[in-house]
Amino acid sequence: MHSSSNISPQSGSLLISKPFLQDENFVRSVVLLCENNELGSFGLVLNKLSIFKLDELLEGCELLDKEVYVGGPVEQNTLHFIYQGEKQLEDSVALGEALWWGGSFTELMDKNKLGLVDMADYRFFIGYSGWDTGQLTAELTENTWIVCDNAQAKNIFKSEPDDLWREILKNMGGDFQVLANYPIDPRLN
Structure with a gap:
């Protein structure tokens, strides 16, 4: 089901940062591998919203007032996306x-104009991990990450x-539920 000892996680696994991880790019992050x-390895941080909407980043996307996430600190001039449902x-x-991960952005925009896709099923990211x-x-x-299978996806x-970070840890049960309630700064507890 889930494991934190899996040294070679599969594509589709989630990497959940340990509560004490101090790297500002990954504090309380959930990364889709x-x-x-x-x-x-290549992944996308699932729970960090950027300040941008899709139509602000791309010309010709006037209808897409869709939030964009920060996929990670690498190449933040690149756009990536995932979606759920059928291929x-x-x-x-x-x-x-x-x-699903990626595909032709042009094909996606064409299908969107024709009303063939539901944009609620899509998530967009600038940059990656x-x-x-x-x-x-x-x-x-080094125990920086907890690996969770894609059942939590x-x-x-x-x-x-x-x-998202807290909910996935709670759903994993056991000791992970305790971590879900770990304070951001334990000195303030």
Whole structure:
């Protein structure tokens, strides 16, 4: 079901930052792992809203007053997206049951203009989280992340960004429920 000892998580797994992680890019973050192989790892932070809307970032998206998330600190001039449900775009990569990553943005915009997609099923991200070869494995060995299987992915589209970290830990049960209530700054407790 879930494990924090899995050193080679699969695409579609969630990486949940431990409560004491101090890296400002990943405090209380939930990262959807999109790719994990011998060349490195690629993921998207699911619970950090940017200050932008999609139509502010791209010309020709006037109708898309859609929030955009900060996928991570790497290449924040790039746009990425995930969606839920049936496969809708030819080049999308499956990340588990009813969860997809990427595809042709042009195809998505064309289908949106024709009313063939529900944009509520899509999440957009600027930038991404990246790890070089062996870097994520080292961070997992150091217990920086809790690995959760993709069964929790259904929460991605249902939970408010500020609640996602806590909700996933609570749903994992056991000791993880205790971590969910860990104060942001234990000195203030």
